[in-house]
Amino acid sequence: MSRVFLFMIRINVKKGVVFNVIGYEFCALSRIVFRVFEKYNVIPTLTSAYDGEHVPDSWHYKDLGWDWRTWGLADPKAAADAIRRQAQALDYRYTVIFGDKKHLDHIHTEYDLNKKNT
Numbered sequence: 738m739s740r741v742f743l744f745m746i747r748i749n750v751k752k753g754v755v756f757n758v759i760g761y762e763f764c765a766l767s768r769i770v771f772r773v774f775e776k777y778n779v780i781p782t783l784t785s786a787y788d789g790e791h792v793p794d795s796w797h798y799k800d801l802g803w804d805w806r807t808w809g810l811a812d813p814k815a816a817a818d819a820i821r822r823q824a825q826a827l828d829y830r831y832t833v834i835f836g837d838k839k840h841l842d843h844i845h846t847e848y849d850l851n852k853k854n855t
């Protein structure tokens with residue numbers, strides 16, 4: 738892979754996804770998600786950002802929560818774990834959720850401004 742391509746990423750966006758801003762936090766995170774999904778030969782698809790139905794105080798409504806489709810990932814839990822590890826190495830405020838009842842077909846990612854550095 739050439740040096741140029743190392744910096745290039747691609748993200749598919751589900752119809753209806755709404756953004757008010759694509760901030761620094763998700764530019765950095767998107768690169769991580771792309772590189773992890775690449776190992777499974779999957780181009781990441783965003784299924785929700787500001788749009789959708791989430792709990793009222795969700796980071797989605799502050800442009801700090803994005804959901805990623807897990808279709809095609811041979812091991813979505815391992816992918817989520819890799820994303821979490823790499824994101825939190827950058828900044829402890831990243832939270833990555835996969836595997837509970839509400840997070841089986843997507844990986845929820847957020848940048849939690851209230852998170853304590855433990």
Ligand SMILES: [Zn+2]
Nearest residue numbers: 802803804845
């Ligand atoms: Zn979410």
